[in-house]
Amino acid sequence: MLRAAHAHCQSLQEALVSLREGGLEQVAQWGRHLAAILPVGGRLLAGGNGGSAAQAQHLTAELVGRYQRERPAYSAIALHADTSSLTAIGNDYGFEELYARQVAAHGRPGDVLMLLSTSGRSPNLLAAADTGRAAGLRVWAMTGPRPNPLAFRADEALCIGSGSTATVQESHLVALHLLCESFDHEVGVPGDELPDGAASVDGDGAASGGGVVAPYPPP
Template sequence: MTVTGTTDATAAAADGDGDGDHCGRLLTALRRFREDNADTARRWGTRLAAGLGAGGRLLAAGNGGSAAQAQHLTAELVGRYREDRAPFSALALHTDTSSCTAIVNDYGPDELFARQVRAHARPGDVLILLSTSGASTNLLRAAEAGHAAAAEVWALTGPAPNPLAEAGDESLCVAAGRAATVQELHLVAVHLMCDAFDAALAAAPGGTTP
């Protein structure tokens, strides 16, 4: 497991900057993100290009605002980020309402994502799990299912240490003391990944053809 980012104590200190205003906190956290996390996000995008270009799939999951971030990422890969290119296989696991409600009804909320991972994940796939707290049981269960399926598990979380960061093969932990700021920087990470993804495809032999 590889964890990049800083600790809860560092995040709490950063959260006090900027005269207590939202933009000030975001700017402080963004500076730290650029130093500590941006390279990891770009590296993940490059690796996704290789894996999905070889026929792998991205599975993504999160709760609440993190679900929106997961869906944003998969939409950029199935659609496009900036320039037109081939589509790639990427699924946000909260979007199939019939499956989600059936799973929660029959197996309980902790199995919401894990059962879908067991259904869809294969060796060579990537499972990315997004959480501001890093403590959501349904995501921790999904990480276990991802490992069992021999998929690579990446955790995109708030400050380390947290259980989800420990459960990932690799983790990117954002140092920010408030969930809103963490989510905003997760979106920055998503866009850095997409930018690196497209750049890697363009540089590969054959251009953007998977």
């Protein structure tokens, strides 16, 4: 058990080094982009499967609520969180259309669609990416190692070069926290003190990650 724990930590450490060397500017740019569109009525749509769904919902919660310090609420929708829509779409159209139909309903040109997948091969996320780009959304992906279909179908992707699903998911969480830090900085959130009563908040910063940026120009 101890050997496995050391191997897990080593995998995470290597991913963090990779993120610092190859992914920070990409994450910071994503934060800048969201800071340019959300305050003027744009929105973020996010989705994933399993643990990646939890990561997507974590991100939207940080934007609708707050990350570390007080600021206005911004529009961010976790596409898996509406269970009635989710089950109706799955029942009537199939699991592959789970996200694509919601993107068609909620997405507007100029919005951002963030898709998270450790494999980058989930059919429902691939369909969502195609629908999003066709509708004029900016599609971002966080995935596991390249090459994978989701990275190529997104406008931009942050790919975690690890064979461990756990490391990929943990790295995604760190990247999402860094994205929130960039966003808050760009929208002018004060960095000197927390709001009253918020000595401890859920969005607590970073721990680890690892990535290789994989841009994909829109057609």
